[in-house]
Amino acid sequence: MVKGSLTMDQQVVSPETTTTRSVVEDPKITSGDVSVFYGAKQALFDVNLDIPRYAVTSLIGPSGCGKSTYLRCINRMNDTIPIARVTGEIKIDDQDIYDPDLDVVELRARVGMVFQKPNPFPKSIFENVAYGPRIHGLAKGKTDLEELVTTSLERAGLWDEVKDRINEPGTGLSGGQQQRLCIARAIATKPDIILMDEPCSALDPIATAKVEELMMELREKYTIVIVTHSMAQAQRVSQKTAFFHIGYMVEYGDTKQIFEDPQDKRTQDYIFGRFG
Amino acid sequence: MLSYLLLALLAVTIAAYFAGYSKARAFATGASDGSQHSLSGYHGAYVAAWAGIPSFLLVLLWLLFQGPVVDSLLVSSLPPDRVEGLDVGQLNLLVSEIKSVAKGNIFSEPDAVVLAAAERYNAWNAIANWAMVACALALAVGALFIARSKLAPRFRARNQVERITSALMIVCSLIAIFTTIGIVVSLLYETLRFFSMVSPLQFFFGLNWEPQIAMREDQVTSGGAFGAIPVYVGTLLIAFIAMLVATPIGLFSAVYLTEYASDGVRAVVKPLLEILAGIPTVVYGFFAVLTVAPAMRQFGELLGFSIAPNSALAAGAVMGIMLIPFISSLSDDALAAVPQSLRDGSYGLGATKGETITKVLLPAALPGIMGGILLAVSRAIGETMIVVMAAGIIAALTLNPFEPVTTVTVQIVTLLIGDTEFDNPKTLAAFALGLVLFLVTLCLNVIALSIVRKYREQYD
Ligand SMILES: Nc1ncnc2c1ncn2[C@@H]1O[C@H](COP(=O)(O)OP(=O)(O)OP(=O)(O)O)[C@@H](O)[C@H]1O
Ligand SMILES: [Mg+2]
Numbered sequence: 001m002v003k004g005s006l007t008m009d010q011q012v013v014s015p016e017t018t019t020t021r022s023v024v025e026d027p028k029i030t031s032g033d034v035s036v037f038y039g040a041k042q043a044l045f046d047v048n049l050d051i052p053r054y055a056v057t058s059l060i061g062p063s064g065c066g067k068s069t070y071l072r073c074i075n076r077m078n079d080t081i082p083i084a085r086v087t088g089e090i091k092i093d094d095q096d097i098y099d100p101d102l103d104v105v106e107l108r109a110r111v112g113m114v115f116q117k118p119n120p121f122p123k124s125i126f127e128n129v130a131y132g133p134r135i136h137g138l139a140k141g142k143t144d145l146e147e148l149v150t151t152s153l154e155r156a157g158l159w160d161e162v163k164d165r166i167n168e169p170g171t172g173l174s175g176g177q178q179q180r181l182c183i184a185r186a187i188a189t190k191p192d193i194i195l196m197d198e199p200c201s202a203l204d205p206i207a208t209a210k211v212e213e214l215m216m217e218l219r220e221k222y223t224i225v226i227v228t229h230s231m232a233q234a235q236r237v238s239q240k241t242a243f244f245h246i247g248y249m250v251e252y253g254d255t256k257q258i259f260e261d262p263q264d265k266r267t268q269d270y271i272f273g274r275f276g
Numbered sequence: 277m278l279s280y281l282l283l284a285l286l287a288v289t290i291a292a293y294f295a296g297y298s299k300a301r302a303f304a305t306g307a308s309d310g311s312q313h314s315l316s317g318y319h320g321a322y323v324a325a326w327a328g329i330p331s332f333l334l335v336l337l338w339l340l341f342q343g344p345v346v347d348s349l350l351v352s353s354l355p356p357d358r359v360e361g362l363d364v365g366q367l368n369l370l371v372s373e374i375k376s377v378a379k380g381n382i383f384s385e386p387d388a389v390v391l392a393a394a395e396r397y398n399a400w401n402a403i404a405n406w407a408m409v410a411c412a413l414a415l416a417v418g419a420l421f422i423a424r425s426k427l428a429p430r431f432r433a434r435n436q437v438e439r440i441t442s443a444l445m446i447v448c449s450l451i452a453i454f455t456t457i458g459i460v461v462s463l464l465y466e467t468l469r470f471f472s473m474v475s476p477l478q479f480f481f482g483l484n485w486e487p488q489i490a491m492r493e494d495q496v497t498s499g500g501a502f503g504a505i506p507v508y509v510g511t512l513l514i515a516f517i518a519m520l521v522a523t524p525i526g527l528f529s530a531v532y533l534t535e536y537a538s539d540g541v542r543a544v545v546k547p548l549l550e551i552l553a554g555i556p557t558v559v560y561g562f563f564a565v566l567t568v569a570p571a572m573r574q575f576g577e578l579l580g581f582s583i584a585p586n587s588a589l590a591a592g593a594v595m596g597i598m599l600i601p602f603i604s605s606l607s608d609d610a611l612a613a614v615p616q617s618l619r620d621g622s623y624g625l626g627a628t629k630g631e632t633i634t635k636v637l638l639p640a641a642l643p644g645i646m647g648g649i650l651l652a653v654s655r656a657i658g659e660t661m662i663v664v665m666a667a668g669i670i671a672a673l674t675l676n677p678f679e680p681v682t683t684v685t686v687q688i689v690t691l692l693i694g695d696t697e698f699d700n701p702k703t704l705a706a707f708a709l710g711l712v713l714f715l716v717t718l719c720l721n722v723i724a725l726s727i728v729r730k731y732r733e734q735y736d
Binding site: 032075077080082104105106107108109112115117119120121122123131132135136147185186193 | 538539615617618619620621622623624625626627629630635636639726
């Protein structure tokens with residue numbers, strides 16, 4: 001982490017420069033020189049990023065710049081891609097998550113993930129939410145499980161809409177409801193981090209507003225990292241923003257500063273719309 | 277003669293294509309403002325279709341009717357004193373004698389009437405053949421010119437050609453449908469004849485299947501000989517054993533291939549599994565008789581109980597091996613069709629591979645897998661060669677897999693082998709068995725296909 005080394009020189013636009021303007025006190029997630037390779041192709045170059053707890057952090061940048069790749073490092077979803085290889089160090093609460101002794105299953109229970117396209121299982125709404133608690137043995141009994149499902153749905157703002165049809169298939173909900181169901185499903189495993197990869201890109205403005213509202217509420221209890229293509233959304237929901245560009249994390253800081261006063265030329269070009 | 281005619285028609289058709297094409301090209305280059313409705317190729321195809329199809333149909337109809345028409349001419353030309361007093365069979369005999377003389381196969385010295393009739397027969401046939409050639413060619417050429425004269429820049433040749441093609445496709449599918457209907461109707465007809473001799477009650481509920489006994493005149497309808505229950509029980513027993521072998525192996529290999537195998541392993545194992553599907557069933561039959569059954573016998577002796585040389589177990593086990601690729605490839609498709617996003621969702625919640633497979637992938641793919649299993653069951657019930665070779669012929673009512681049993685298909689084969697007359701219940705029983713078999717597999721297939729289709733819609 002290039003903590004504190006404020007590179008303000010706007011002329012130097014070598015890919016390696018990273019502009020970081022705020023030191024994160026007591027970060028939830030720290031990354032040190034994280035690189036990712038897909039086969040021989042390197043998709044992420046030495047990313048250093050400290051993500052604060054109880055806040056929303058946005059990852060923005062042009063398509064293909066490695067936002068999803070970085071996000072998937074945090075819960076080791078890249079392990080499921082045979083050709084992917086991750087180097088560097090990522091720590092959550094000072095624990096190295098790439099430590100060979102660490103159990104991926106435990107990690108993923110702590111780090112929930114919501115995907116770009118809502119992907120409820122072809123099961124009932126109840127079973128969708130109960131899936132995580134069941135496999136991790138989080139509920140003591142039937143009533144306990146029911147309570148956990150109910151509170152998760154409530155926290156995801158979906159309870160009122162589905163309480164009468166809890167045993168109907170989750171795939172029968174609208175897109176926005178499905179996405180909130182997926183959030184409820186992630187919450188139900190009692191994670192402390194929620195990763196969201198473009199969670200609103202398949203939703204209409206009303207459903208988007210609901211999910212955004214939800215993120216702002218969830219922030220009080222969870223650490224949230226969100227990938228988004230909507231700069232308006234990043235400004236609305238996040239406290240910190242990181243700008244990625246062709247595999248490099250270029251600039252990171254408070255959302256307000258990044259959007260109002262970007263330092264790096266590439267960030268300026270992107271935010272003020274001078275790039276593709 | 278016929279082949280030359282068909283070649284000539286083909287040549288006319290090709291010529292018609294170029295005639296239409298060149299005419300269309302001419303006005304296409306004349307008016308290059310794009311006012312021509314269809315591409316020149318469509319104009320060519322239009323003329324070709326008119327030249328080729330009606331003349332070809334004419335030839336078909338001609339061939340269909342030429343024989344009967346000439347025959348009836350022949351019969352009516354015979355001298356009345358010769359025909360008088362002959363019944364239908366004798367008349368037919370006479371006609372076929374004339375025909376064989378006409379072909380030049382003279383065995384004994386034919387009488388003058390037959391010789392004269394044979395000559396007339398040959399002459400009429402020659403006339404009919406030449407008339408056919410003339411008519412067909414005239415029709416082809418005539419249609420060519422008429423169709424060609426219709427071509428114009430705004431002529432909608434494309435629409436016409438599309439209509440003709442779709443009609444052709446309908447005809448092709450009708451052939452398949454009518455064949456099926458024909459088979460069903462003949463099965464039904466013979467089955468009804470069978471049931472007029474043997475009561476359906478006996479057939480469906482009788483416990484004794486000994487069709488050979490019924491050969492004896494006095495026992496045609498004697499009770500019990502046509503009780504089909506042992507046959508159906510044998511069929512179900514073997515199918516059950518086969519599914520017991522095929523379902524787990526096929527399913528697990530599909531799960532392994534889609535979820536665990538590396539690309540390299542998959543590239544090798546999948547084709548290997550599909551080779552199993554390409555082995556002729558008679559080879560499986562050898563394998564069952566010569567390898568599996570003796571091995572089972574020896575193994576049984578080791579454990580101290582006897583396994584018959586023809587056992588349901590041997591036939592069922594080998595049939596199960598035959599069905600593995602069926603189940604594995606359909607289950608493989610079903611599992612592969614489960615969207616990656618569901619796997620990601622499950623892994624993202626911290627599920628292990630095993631949990632993801634049992635709790636998400638298999639339930640999601642279940643309809644497809646069920647469809648595969650049902651299709652395999654209908655294959656197992658209809659499979660003939662392996663059971664003919666390995667299962668036995670005697671219809672014993674038993675559920676013991678170490679005993680020989682017999683199946684519907686085996687019985688149909690044995691009933692129809694050798695000298696058969698289609699008016700005794702022994703032979704007709706084959707049709708009743710066949711009809712029931714057909715109905716069962718039809719139902720299974722319909723259910724299986726509708727399940728598979730329903731689940732395909734799920735992820736659209
Ligand atoms: N499974 C994979 N196999 C090979 N290359 C991959 C894979 N996933 C991503 N990549 C490559 O890694 C690079 C970064 O991809 P990534 O998905 O992280 O981009 P992104 O920033 O999320 O883009 P988008 O905004 O379009 O989602 C891209 O060049 C992409 O082609
Ligand atoms: Mg992405």
